[in-house]
Amino acid sequence: MTDHPILEVENLCTTFSRGGTALPAVRDVSFALGKGQVQGLVGESGSGKSVTLRSILGLARHYGEVSGSVRWQGQELTTMSERQLRKIRGREIAMIFQEPMTSLNPLLTVGTQIKETLTAHTDLGRRARRDRAIEMLDHVGIPAAATRLEEYPHQFSGGMRQRVMIAIALAASPKLLLADEPTTALDVTIQAQILDLILKLADEMSMGVVLVTHDLGVVAQTCDTVSVMYAGRVVEQGAVRQVLRTPRHPYTEGLMRSVPQDVPPRTQLYSVPGTPPSLFSLPEGCAFAPRCQAAGPACQTARPTLQDIAPGRQTACFHPLPATQEDAA
Amino acid sequence: MTQTVMKIDDLHLSFPVSRSLLDVVQRKPGKSVNALNGVSLELKQGETLGVVGESGCGKSTLARCIVRLYAPTSGQIHFEDENIFGAAARKDRSYNRRVQMMFQDPYSSLNPRMSTGDILAEALRVHQMRPESEIAARVAELLELVRLPQDAADKLPHEFSGGQRQRIAIARALAVEPEVLIADELVSALDVSVQAQVVNLLLELQDRLNLTILFVAHDLRLVRHVSNRVAVIYLGRIVEIGDSETLFSAPSHPYSQALLSAAPSLDPDDKGAAIQLEGELPSPLNVPSGCPFHVRCRHVTAQCRTVVPVLRVLEGRGEVACHLAEEVNQHA
Amino acid sequence: MSDAAVTSAKTSDAPQTRVQIALRKPGFLIGAVIIGCSALLALFPGLFSPYDPNFIDYLAVRQPPSWAHPFGTDMLGRDALSRVIHAYTVNMQMAILATVFALTIGVTVGALVGYYRGVADMIFGRVVDAVITFPFLVLVIAVVAVLGPGLINMYIAITLVGWVYYARLMRAEVIAQMGNDYASAGIVMGYSDRRIIFRHLLPNAITPVIVYWMTDMALAILLGSSLGYLGLGAQPPQAEWGVLIAEGRNFITTAWWLSLMPGIAIVITGLGFSLIGDGLADLLRPRG
Numbered sequence: 028m029t030d031h032p033i034l035e036v037e038n039l040c041t042t043f044s045r046g047g048t049a050l051p052a053v054r055d056v057s058f059a060l061g062k063g064q065v066q067g068l069v070g071e072s073g074s075g076k077s078v079t080l081r082s083i084l085g086l087a088r089h090y091g092e093v094s095g096s097v098r099w100q101g102q103e104l105t106t107m108s109e110r111q112l113r114k115i116r117g118r119e120i121a122m123i124f125q126e127p128m129t130s131l132n133p134l135l136t137v138g139t140q141i142k143e144t145l146t147a148h149t150d151l152g153r154r155a156r157r158d159r160a161i162e163m164l165d166h167v168g169i170p171a172a173a174t175r176l177e178e179y180p181h182q183f184s185g186g187m188r189q190r191v192m193i194a195i196a197l198a199a200s201p202k203l204l205l206a207d208e209p210t211t212a213l214d215v216t217i218q219a220q221i222l223d224l225i226l227k228l229a230d231e232m233s234m235g236v237v238l239v240t241h242d243l244g245v246v247a248q249t250c251d252t253v254s255v256m257y258a259g260r261v262v263e264q265g266a267v268r269q270v271l272r273t274p275r276h277p278y279t280e281g282l283m284r285s286v287p288q289d290v291p292p293r294t295q296l297y298s299v300p301g302t303p304p305s306l307f308s309l310p311e312g313c314a315f316a317p318r319c320q321a322a323g324p325a326c327q328t329a330r331p332t333l334q335d336i337a338p339g340r341q342t343a344c345f346h347p348l349p350a351t352q353e354d355a356a
Numbered sequence: 357m358t359q360t361v362m363k364i365d366d367l368h369l370s371f372p373v374s375r376s377l378l379d380v381v382q383r384k385p386g387k388s389v390n391a392l393n394g395v396s397l398e399l400k401q402g403e404t405l406g407v408v409g410e411s412g413c414g415k416s417t418l419a420r421c422i423v424r425l426y427a428p429t430s431g432q433i434h435f436e437d438e439n440i441f442g443a444a445a446r447k448d449r450s451y452n453r454r455v456q457m458m459f460q461d462p463y464s465s466l467n468p469r470m471s472t473g474d475i476l477a478e479a480l481r482v483h484q485m486r487p488e489s490e491i492a493a494r495v496a497e498l499l500e501l502v503r504l505p506q507d508a509a510d511k512l513p514h515e516f517s518g519g520q521r522q523r524i525a526i527a528r529a530l531a532v533e534p535e536v537l538i539a540d541e542l543v544s545a546l547d548v549s550v551q552a553q554v555v556n557l558l559l560e561l562q563d564r565l566n567l568t569i570l571f572v573a574h575d576l577r578l579v580r581h582v583s584n585r586v587a588v589i590y591l592g593r594i595v596e597i598g599d600s601e602t603l604f605s606a607p608s609h610p611y612s613q614a615l616l617s618a619a620p621s622l623d624p625d626d627k628g629a630a631i632q633l634e635g636e637l638p639s640p641l642n643v644p645s646g647c648p649f650h651v652r653c654r655h656v657t658a659q660c661r662t663v664v665p666v667l668r669v670l671e672g673r674g675e676v677a678c679h680l681a682e683e684v685n686q687h688a
Numbered sequence: 689m690s691d692a693a694v695t696s697a698k699t700s701d702a703p704q705t706r707v708q709i710a711l712r713k714p715g716f717l718i719g720a721v722i723i724g725c726s727a728l729l730a731l732f733p734g735l736f737s738p739y740d741p742n743f744i745d746y747l748a749v750r751q752p753p754s755w756a757h758p759f760g761t762d763m764l765g766r767d768a769l770s771r772v773i774h775a776y777t778v779n780m781q782m783a784i785l786a787t788v789f790a791l792t793i794g795v796t797v798g799a800l801v802g803y804y805r806g807v808a809d810m811i812f813g814r815v816v817d818a819v820i821t822f823p824f825l826v827l828v829i830a831v832v833a834v835l836g837p838g839l840i841n842m843y844i845a846i847t848l849v850g851w852v853y854y855a856r857l858m859r860a861e862v863i864a865q866m867g868n869d870y871a872s873a874g875i876v877m878g879y880s881d882r883r884i885i886f887r888h889l890l891p892n893a894i895t896p897v898i899v900y901w902m903t904d905m906a907l908a909i910l911l912g913s914s915l916g917y918l919g920l921g922a923q924p925p926q927a928e929w930g931v932l933i934a935e936g937r938n939f940i941t942t943a944w945w946l947s948l949m950p951g952i953a954i955v956i957t958g959l960g961f962s963l964i965g966d967g968l969a970d971l972l973r974p975r976g
Contacts, residue, residue: 071547071548071549071550072547184636184637186636187636214410214411214574214637215410215574215576215615215618215619215620216410216614216615216618216633216636217410217636218618218620219618219620219632219633220632220633222620223632241547241548242620243548243622244619244620244621244622245620247620247621247622247623247624247626248620248621248624248627267624268624268625271622271623271624272624281549282548282549283622285548285549285551285552286548286577286622287552287555287577287578287580287581288577288621288622290581292580292581292582292583292600292601293404293559293581293582293584294559295556295559295560296552296555296556296581297552298549298552298553298556299549299552299553300553302517302519302520302550303547420872423875423876424875424876425872425875425876449878450878451878452875452876452877452878453877453878456876456877457872457873457876459869459872459873460869461869464867464868464869464870465868465869465870465872465873466870466873467870467888467892468870468892469891469892470888478879478887479877482877482878482879482880482883483877483878525873528873528877532877532878
């Protein structure tokens with residue numbers, strides 16, 4: 028972690044209200060991101076990882092209540108007005124989404140959409156905008172950029188559309204990229220290309236990335252640090268190598284062991300019993316307790332908070348798994 | 357493991373693409389999507405055959421052909437020596453009982469207006485699996501089999517989670533006591549922790565009921581875990597087929613190699629080994645001439661551009677459709 | 689992603705039944721009250737009408753509204769309120785008889801061509817094109833002109849034209865439902881086509897058709913009274929709103945109430961059906 032994080036998220040909470048009930052979609056999420064770092068948010072559907080990402084950029088405001096603090100280069104984003112936020116969105120912080128099909132406007136050419144971003148966030152002239160658009164398409168690996176500028180999104184394949192999305196997002200050279208499952212809709216060979224591209228560009232532009240994914244393999248291959256989320260809360264976070272090698276929270280361990288890697292074929296896989304809880308009826312104590320084998324009486328009644336267990340390493344569990352030597356080293 | 361239950365022979369399937377008026381006026385020939393370009397397979401008693409490939413490669417089309425949701429343009433499928441597309445076989449509903457399919461999307465594969473009990477009872481009644489008096493008991497038995505609580509019978513599909521719905525789909529397939537199960541991306545829509553539960557259930561039921569399974573999926577780790585043999589499909593053709601462990605530990609076709617190395621490893625230090633593939637899957641509207649993979653292959657030669665390679669046995673490996681299989685694997 | 693989890697959780701934990709939810713919507717409630725009252729008036733007009741609708745009183749012709757005759761009297765001295773109330777029977781009957789056969793035929797044909805497609809679907813497409821290029825009213829008038837005026841012939845004419853609209857809607861909905869794997873699952877299970885069409889696809893596809901049906905009932909009343917007004921539908925002295933408006937037409941400057949009151953009855957009933965249609969859309973949508 029660098030001395031001066033560019034993004035600091037502290038006790039971020041997002042609450043939705045549905046039919047009079049307050050739903051705790053995100054609770055007490057805190058993490059910090061240094062320049063050029065890649066932070067992963069991993070969890071299953073409904074864990075609050077996407078809502079966390081949307082809360083950072085003030086998108087969750089429209090359908091929920093956000094509290095806590097998001098500091099972006101010293102500025103507080105949660106209390107910032109929509110007008111001020113608009114200046115930051117796209118220019119300093121950009122976002123890409125899971126569905127490259129629906130995130131592009133089907134009625135406008137790809138070039139128009141890139142130039143639109145440039146008009147909004149830069150002082151470039153007409154000519155310069157076009158050059159920059161070609162440069163961006165070229166940069167994200169789209170061949171024949173000048174001609175493809177005049178084409179419409181439907182003329183691009185899924186992987187190419189995601190590249191276009193990235194070109195649009197990065198056109199104004201932002202300092203932070205929020206990526207919401209950017210490769211989930213893509214095939215593995217294309218996924219590898221896109222992840223490589225994101226990492227390469229992040230490195231070149233010394234841009235921070237917050238990557239939301241459900242795929243632990245993607246986390247292992249791309250992130251520096253990771254936060255594992257369950258039922259709206261971070262249950263474990265730290266450096267990727269440590270978290271994935273020696274998970275200390277039983278849920279992280281369960282996730283890791285559910286993936287059939289290095290297990291004898293056709294044997295029973297380790298599986299976490301049960302299903303994630305509904306936000307409407309969260310357990311009183313630890314949300315994972317009903318599915319946890321290590322759960323004791325305390326877990327049923329009290330909720331564990333995130334505690335430092337090693338430098339830069341936190342877990343929220345009353346009965347964390349033992350640390351190994353590698354972890355201590 | 358020796359007896360062949362199903363034999364798929366040179367299966368072709370193309371879907372015509374509707375022509376625009378302009379195309380008709382300009383006398384352009386009608387295009388068609390070539391989903392399957394000569395797939396041949398044998399499914400052996402009691403085995404799990406994994407089928408992997410990227411989206412649009414034809415793996416789901418193949419699955420749907422096997423259960424007669426699609427009729428092939430040419431080629432045949434024999435189930436116990438009977439052509440399932442023959443005139444007599446088409447009228448025979450018993451094939452539909454003996455070969456069952458489970459679908460990817462647990463939210464659309466169950467009728468939203470029927471309770472679990474009704475869904476299972478309907479399958480039992482239509483195929484007269486049990487006399488009317490025993491149906492309720494059998495429904496309870498099936499719920500037990502897939503580990504759903506007994507009160508599930510009275511609930512509607514929307515009251516269940518994705519994993520539970522897939523259990524219902526499995527129970528529906530098993531209700532008619534099939535011999536072959538076609539699992540099309542059975543767990544792809546589920547969360548990781550729930551995937552493991554459903555895969556475990558499938559493996560356990562296979563042993564208990566002596567089922568033959570065709571496991572279609574894009575998740576290579578899962579396919580490796582459940583399969584005895586694996587077929588890799590690219591643009592409607594099998595490019596490699598063989599024993600699962602051999603294929604996964606030493607893939608022979610350049611495409612299999614790229615596909616396997618693209619799957620992100622869980623080990624953060626296991627980086628950089630990925631073979632980067634150039635470009636993307638060509639459109640099945642115009643499959644490249646020669647080897648369909650040649651436009652993305654780094655070993656490509658002149659021969660690859662013109663001659664379609666056929667599946668042939670590679671010593672110590674499975675069957676591979678590559679002109680350069682020997683050379684490619686020497687380097688590896 | 690989490691949004692999906694939230695909404696699915698919402699439906700399963702919602703405490704009220706659907707009917708309760710629907711009734712909380714003011715629109716649906718008002719619609720239900722209007723149609724409920726209309727049905728009562730249609731079934732038991734004698735209970736609510738103060739006079740015999742056909743009792744002629746030459747001493748009291750074209751009287752303006754008063755306590756004794758709230759809607760006034762017509763050119764034959766008949767009580768206008770009683771005639772409007774008695775017209776409920778035939779006008780509500782129109783709403784049902786002019787639509788229910790078209791609904792049945794349309795749903796069946798639409799489901800079949802949507803499921804089987806092929807040549808039948810292409811022929812159906814041409815029929816639809818042919819029918820919808822003509823204005824509905826013109827076609828119906830043409831058919832009535834051939835068959836002769838009268839209520840029965842009017843129902844036949846409306847059914848002959850109207851089923852196409854139901855079938856078109858049903859066909860589109862069945863094709864959309866075919867995209868769901870439960871239909872494929874039915875085929876794979878070896879279920880008969882009849883079972884898949886009528887037991888699986890139809891219950892899931894019919895919601896928009898039912899909603900359209902409600903609107904169509906309002907349109908049927910409008911169409912029926914238009915034909916009555918033109919002398920092609922119900923025949924005088926039958927009390928029917930279109931006939932009543934036509935009777936009052938000659939006195940529109942001196943006895944405006946004769947045409948206005950049945951007109952208001954048409955508007956209110958039509959509104960009732962439309963409001964119910966909107967509410968039904970929510971009520972019938974499957975959960976999940």
